[in-house]
Amino acid sequence: xxxxxxxxxxxxxxxxxxxxxxxxxxxxxxxxxxxxxxxxxxxxxxxxxxxxxxxxxxxxxxxxxxxxxxxxxxxxxxxxxxxxxxxxxxxxxxxxxxxxxxxxxxxxxxxxxxxxxxxxxxxxxxxxxxxxxxxxxxxxxxxxxxxxxxxxxxxxxxxxxxxxxxxxxxxxxxxxxxxxxxxxxxxxxxxxxxxxxxxxxxxxxxxxxxxxxxxxxxxxxxxxxxxxxxxxxxxxxxxxxxxxxxxxxxxxxxxxxxxxxxxxxxxxxxxxxxxxxxxxxxxx
Amino acid sequence: xxxxxxxxxxxxxxxxxxxxxxxxxxxxxxxxxxxxxxxxxxxxxxxxxxxxxxxxxxxxxxxxxxxxxxxxxxxxxxxxxxxxxxxxxxxxxxxxxxxxxxxxxxxxxxxxxxxxxxxxxxxxxxxxxxxxxxxxxxxxxxxxxxxxxxxxxxxxxxxxxxxxxxxxxxxxxxxxxxxxxxxxxxxxxxxxxxxxxxxxxxxxxxxxxxxxxxxxxxxxxxxxxxxxxxxxxxxxxxxx
Amino acid sequence: xxxxxxxxxxxxxxxxxxxxxxxxxxxxxxxxxxxxxxxxxxxxxxxxxxxxxxxxxxxxxxxxxxxxxxxxxxxxxxxxxxxxxxxxxxxxxxxxxxxxxxxxxxxxxxxxxxxxxxxxxxxxxxxxxxxxxxxxxxxxxxxxxxxxxxxxxxxxxxxxxxxxxxxxxxxxxxxxxxxxxxxxxxxxxxxxxxxxxxxxxxxxxxxxxxxxxxxxxxxxxxxxxxxxxxxxxxxxxxxxxxxxxxxxxxxxxxxxxxxxxxxxxxxxxxxxxxxxxxxxxxxxxxxxx
Numbered sequence: 001x002x003x004x005x006x007x008x009x010x011x012x013x014x015x016x017x018x019x020x021x022x023x024x025x026x027x028x029x030x031x032x033x034x035x036x037x038x039x040x041x042x043x044x045x046x047x048x049x050x051x052x053x054x055x056x057x058x059x060x061x062x063x064x065x066x067x068x069x070x071x072x073x074x075x076x077x078x079x080x081x082x083x084x085x086x087x088x089x090x091x092x093x094x095x096x097x098x099x100x101x102x103x104x105x106x107x108x109x110x111x112x113x114x115x116x117x118x119x120x121x122x123x124x125x126x127x128x129x130x131x132x133x134x135x136x137x138x139x140x141x142x143x144x145x146x147x148x149x150x151x152x153x154x155x156x157x158x159x160x161x162x163x164x165x166x167x168x169x170x171x172x173x174x175x176x177x178x179x180x181x182x183x184x185x186x187x188x189x190x191x192x193x194x195x196x197x198x199x200x201x202x203x204x205x206x207x208x209x210x211x212x213x214x215x216x217x218x219x220x221x222x223x224x225x226x227x228x229x230x231x232x233x234x235x236x237x238x239x240x241x242x243x244x245x246x247x248x249x250x251x252x253x254x255x256x257x258x259x260x261x262x263x264x265x266x267x268x269x270x271x272x273x274x275x276x277x278x279x280x281x282x283x284x
Numbered sequence: 285x286x287x288x289x290x291x292x293x294x295x296x297x298x299x300x301x302x303x304x305x306x307x308x309x310x311x312x313x314x315x316x317x318x319x320x321x322x323x324x325x326x327x328x329x330x331x332x333x334x335x336x337x338x339x340x341x342x343x344x345x346x347x348x349x350x351x352x353x354x355x356x357x358x359x360x361x362x363x364x365x366x367x368x369x370x371x372x373x374x375x376x377x378x379x380x381x382x383x384x385x386x387x388x389x390x391x392x393x394x395x396x397x398x399x400x401x402x403x404x405x406x407x408x409x410x411x412x413x414x415x416x417x418x419x420x421x422x423x424x425x426x427x428x429x430x431x432x433x434x435x436x437x438x439x440x441x442x443x444x445x446x447x448x449x450x451x452x453x454x455x456x457x458x459x460x461x462x463x464x465x466x467x468x469x470x471x472x473x474x475x476x477x478x479x480x481x482x483x484x485x486x487x488x489x490x491x492x493x494x495x496x497x498x499x500x501x502x503x504x505x506x507x508x509x510x511x512x513x514x515x516x517x518x519x520x521x522x523x524x
Numbered sequence: 525x526x527x528x529x530x531x532x533x534x535x536x537x538x539x540x541x542x543x544x545x546x547x548x549x550x551x552x553x554x555x556x557x558x559x560x561x562x563x564x565x566x567x568x569x570x571x572x573x574x575x576x577x578x579x580x581x582x583x584x585x586x587x588x589x590x591x592x593x594x595x596x597x598x599x600x601x602x603x604x605x606x607x608x609x610x611x612x613x614x615x616x617x618x619x620x621x622x623x624x625x626x627x628x629x630x631x632x633x634x635x636x637x638x639x640x641x642x643x644x645x646x647x648x649x650x651x652x653x654x655x656x657x658x659x660x661x662x663x664x665x666x667x668x669x670x671x672x673x674x675x676x677x678x679x680x681x682x683x684x685x686x687x688x689x690x691x692x693x694x695x696x697x698x699x700x701x702x703x704x705x706x707x708x709x710x711x712x713x714x715x716x717x718x719x720x721x722x723x724x725x726x727x728x729x730x731x732x733x734x735x736x737x738x739x740x741x742x743x744x745x746x747x748x749x750x751x752x753x754x755x756x757x758x759x760x761x762x763x764x765x766x767x768x769x770x771x772x773x774x775x776x777x778x779x780x781x782x783x784x785x786x787x788x789x790x791x792x793x794x795x796x797x798x799x800x801x802x803x804x805x806x807x808x809x810x811x812x813x
Contacts, residue, residue, distance in 0.1 A: 078799045093791040257629040264625030271619040361704030375695040
């Protein structure tokens with residue numbers, strides 16, 4: 001039972017990640033492969049502030065958001081100048097740079113050793129340490145994410161975002177500053193990734209760079225491509241399928257390498273037979 | 285001049301679900317210059333390209349030089365057809381000489397290629413001047429001439445030209461068309477031209493077709509088609 | 525000056541990797557991410573042959589040949605079916621990523637995750653001195669082979685019919701179809717040559733850095749892409765200049781900042797170029813909007 005709660009919590013946190021990534025990649029059309037970098041920023045913000053300065057968990061979240069948001073805003077300038085495929089390359093580059101910073105800026109992040117002892121969320125004397133309570137917190141966060149992103153996408157702003165994904169020229173000709181729409185979507189995506197990061201830091205109570213390396217971003221992308229591009233339910237589905245299958249494989253003793261081979265293979269198969277994913281509405 | 289060098293019958297072309305060419309028949313007589321004209325979007329370029337095999341979703345029969353051929357660029361080139369399209373007409377980073385050599389890629393005899401190249405740069409003196417230069421630095425008109433010369437490298441019986449005047453200044457257009465007429469006279473090459481710029485072309489062409497909305501509307505000698513009343517009807521939509 | 529020399533020697537390898545990458549990119553117009561891992565596979569094959577007692581110089585060509593066959597197969601069986609279905613370049617790139625994950629992990633399974641090293645001779649040879657600069661035996665070999673390969677490639681592209689066709693496809697692929705060429709044959713050739721060059725380069729640089737599964741993406745592919753973008757993607761000259769420049773700047777960076785920041789230096793250089801000169805130094809294709 002305890003184990004199931006653990007898996008559900010991980011799925012919940014990843015749902016926030018996949019929904020926010022889908023917002024950027026599926027709905028806005030920016031194939032970002034650096035999502036884990038913002039995930040890491042949120043995690044490190046929480047880890048550093050709560051272990052070294054005794055901040056309350058809930059107060060660390062805004063800090064993570066601000067940091068991720070600002071970095072996303074800055075990085076979007078060179079990134080959004082690129083055409084589709086080259087965007088992916090720059091995104092890749094940024095992901096690697098962020099990872100390097102996490103690894104090498106040891107004064108701040110303690111490098112590969114990581115930061116231990118991140119506390120569970122507390123409200124006054126009430127602690128969310130117990131798994132059922134933590135799960136409730138995560139579900140609330142995920143639900144809010146779903147609600148928020150869904151609402152945005154239903155507004156005229158959201159329509160323009162999706163329109164720009166299909167045909168930038170048409171959108172531009174209609175007077176919309178496409179780049180600023182894309183930038184704002186990218187920043188929003190980063191913000192929610194940071195929120196997810198705060199939760200993972202608290203749940204695992206340990207952060208280190210390896211949790212935010214490139215392959216994690218690729219996993220997230222596989223999750224949304226599988227579950228469905230441009231579909232919020234699809235994002236949750238993708239996270240669910242991949243994470244539960246991960247547990248099943250691990251239980252069956254399948255090595256990490258074979259797990260990855262399976263996911264690589266799934267990616268290829270999806271591209272060949274159903275590029276929009278299971279519930280998806282957008283084909284790349 | 286009444287041998288049908290090219291005979292296309294029952295041509296249908298689809299772009300996805302939309303049909304863009306509807307059951308078109310046309311033919312090219314040996315030794316003639318044929319124009320395909322019509323308003324924008326009529327399908328003239330599509331017609332030309334599908335004859336050459338550049339669209340997969342086309343059905344119909346193409347008979348060239350007495351043989352039925354399934355349209356595919358390499359088959360057409362081997363059979364003696366040549367296509368010069370609009371837009372990016374040359375290989376910018378290759379020299380003029382290399383551009384011409386590409387026109388005779390299917391030939392393996394180096395001497396033959398060299399002799400033909402010599403012949404063509406005599407015929408198009410502007411190419412002689414810049415022979416070793418790369419095509420990137422040529423003007424639009426010069427590039428069109430280069431494309432024409434390249435199209436003639438393998439001594440084709442039939443030359444298909446898609447809007448050769450596009451993007452060129454009027455004076456240059458005139459000289460290009462004069463060259464086209466000269467090609468027809470000197471080498472005996474039959475030529476099909478898709479064009480908008482009718483005035484200059486009407487002087488050198490023999491026969492033409494008018495297309496609109498993917499259907500063949502009118503056919504006849506150039507004088508009949510050039511009659512302004514007919515053109516008006518086509519371009520301003522009276523003939524259905 | 526020593527830094528410059530070191531930079532040029534490793535830059536030569538970067539240039540070769542970028543040349544192969546550019547050859548493929550010019551003809552196919554998508555980012556064949558798998559490229560780096562296939563190059564790495566070449567290095568691993570070399571390592572394995574040498575474990576069986578082969579001489580370094582005998583192992584490399586055979587290893588590169590094997591890798592090249594896989595490269596050709598990747599076009600024919602992985603990419604071409606998608607291209608025939610009019611898949612976008614993004615789909616091809618994502619598929620390539622999937623294949624990369626598969627191959628990289630197969631490498632990790634077969635050869636394990638630790639770094640494998642290769643050396644040409646059993647004894648450590650002393651460095652040579654030349655005009656006041658040090659050059660090791662390995663570096664000499666790397667330099668010599670790089671130069672030979674580059675010259676051969678140049679001759680091939682400029683003087684042979686297939687070389688002409690390859691250059692033509694890079695310029696205007698549509699036009700080559702119109703001229704009756706069998707473009708698929710040429711694409712296969714391009715994949716062969718590109719992969720061969722990268723595999724040889726990978727084996728050579730393995731003398732210095734060994735072989736590790738993560739090198740495929742994080743080293744070979746990234747170097748190829750960064751060098752190509754700096755030099756001007758789609759251009760042979762650009763790949764050469766980009767590679768050398770990258771090598772030199774990196775070495776300068778390592779000297780002043782230390783080795784762990786190597787990737788950051790490389791990527792910062794990339795970002796600068798993408799911001800201010802996205803078409804690269806040799807001005808051929810545009811990657812920016």
